[in-house]
Amino acid sequence: MTVHRDNQRLLIVTGVGGFIGSVLAGRLNADGYRVVGVDDFSTGKRSNVPLGIDLVEANLASASLEQILPSQAHAVLHLAGQSSGEISFDDPVGDLEKNTVSTLRLIKYAVAANARRIVHASSMSVYGSVADEPVKEDTKLQPLSCYGVGKAAAEGYLHVFSRRLPFVALRMFNVYGPGQDMSNLRQGMVSIYLAQALDTNKIVVKGSIQRYRDFVYVDDVVEAWARALQRDEALNSAINIGTGVRTEVGQLLNLIEATVPGTTVEVADNTPGDQFGIYADTSRMARVLGISATVTLREGLQRFVDEVRTT
Numbered sequence: 001m002t003v004h005r006d007n008q009r010l011l012i013v014t015g016v017g018g019f020i021g022s023v024l025a026g027r028l029n030a031d032g033y034r035v036v037g038v039d040d041f042s043t044g045k046r047s048n049v050p051l052g053i054d055l056v057e058a059n060l061a062s063a064s065l066e067q068i069l070p071s072q073a074h075a076v077l078h079l080a081g082q083s084s085g086e087i088s089f090d091d092p093v094g095d096l097e098k099n100t101v102s103t104l105r106l107i108k109y110a111v112a113a114n115a116r117r118i119v120h121a122s123s124m125s126v127y128g129s130v131a132d133e134p135v136k137e138d139t140k141l142q143p144l145s146c147y148g149v150g151k152a153a154a155e156g157y158l159h160v161f162s163r164r165l166p167f168v169a170l171r172m173f174n175v176y177g178p179g180q181d182m183s184n185l186r187q188g189m190v191s192i193y194l195a196q197a198l199d200t201n202k203i204v205v206k207g208s209i210q211r212y213r214d215f216v217y218v219d220d221v222v223e224a225w226a227r228a229l230q231r232d233e234a235l236n237s238a239i240n241i242g243t244g245v246r247t248e249v250g251q252l253l254n255l256i257e258a259t260v261p262g263t264t265v266e267v268a269d270n271t272p273g274d275q276f277g278i279y280a281d282t283s284r285m286a287r288v289l290g291i292s293a294t295v296t297l298r299e300g301l302q303r304f305v306d307e308v309r310t311t
């Protein structure tokens with residue numbers, strides 16, 4: 001592994017073969033950071049890894065991180081993991097290893113590498129069932145899925161080690177956009193529906209179309225990560241990353257139908273542990289990170305479809 005002299009600017013980004021991690025790693029590399037990316041390619045793809053970063057292929061749940069990663073790092077941005085609530089019920093122990101044990105082991109590495117902070121991919125799933133109003137970060141965590149329990153536990157470990165390793169936990173809502181895995185029909189509401197619409201003109205919706213979510217475009221999310229890396233006001237807190245807009249699944253389907261004409265919809269049984277409705281209170285994101293989401297769902301969907309059609 002290359003040894004970088006300038007560790008002030010050396011970042012470890014995990015999950016670089018995945019959707020958000022690959023876009024973020026490319027952005028940070030373009031910003032002038034030296035990026036060492038980690039992925040085990042259990043779901044991610046080598047072709048997603050941006051040019052210009054050093055790649056370490058490793059499973060965070062089992063590898064000897066202190067031996068295979070740089071001995072010093074400026075910060076760790078942790079996006080590797082199993083990212084589906086539905087899949088977490090197939091193998092809860094596997095989910096725990098991928099999302100929680102991996103985080104704990106990465107914390108241990110980051111402390112040894114004298115990292116100044118760790119930014120962590122948490123999720124709206126930590127909240128569980130909430131009232132029909134924007135959810136604030138101080139809401140009691142009552143996750144409904146094994147995935148949500150693992151993400152909440154990972155946040156707990158970050159708190160435990162926060163005096164030695166300050167953290168920022170970004171509770172992302174439904175992230176969508178180009179780069180999402182269109183072949184995985186169990187992960188990512190927008191990509192699942194869009195893939196079905198483009199492939200067969202028929203969307204099978206698992207659960208009520210009255211459910212509601214907060215759909216946030218990947219570029220807005222990556223901007224939030226870039227700021228969480230720099231702002232000290234963000235340290236040792238959890239921050240919702242969303243748009244603050246409440247969108248019913250039916251409204252999303254209408255927008256997809258407008259973008260992919262002729263699409264029909266069939267409603268099937270819901271998946272275990274699914275939250276009925278949730279959307280973000282984004283005031284902490286605005287105050288601490290200084291941003292609000294800029295891309296509307298209509299615009300983001302159009303960009304996503306245009307990208308899929310040209311690749």
Ligand SMILES: NC(=O)c1ccc[n+]([C@@H]2O[C@H](COP(=O)([O-])OP(=O)(O)OC[C@H]3O[C@@H](n4cnc5c(N)ncnc54)[C@H](O)[C@@H]3O)[C@@H](O)[C@H]2O)c1
Nearest residue numbers: 017018019020040041042043044060080081083121172175
């Ligand atoms: N996409 C969303 O809407 C969303 C919302 C909230 C939180 N998150 C979280 O953000 C992170 C990134 O999400 P994404 O959509 O890019 O997911 P993704 O599935 O596209 O990427 C995750 C990557 O992590 C890798 N990985 C999994 N387990 C690993 C391990 N043990 N060691 C090394 N690499 C491993 C996978 O191969 C994959 O490349 C995940 O932790 C996810 O739970 C995502």
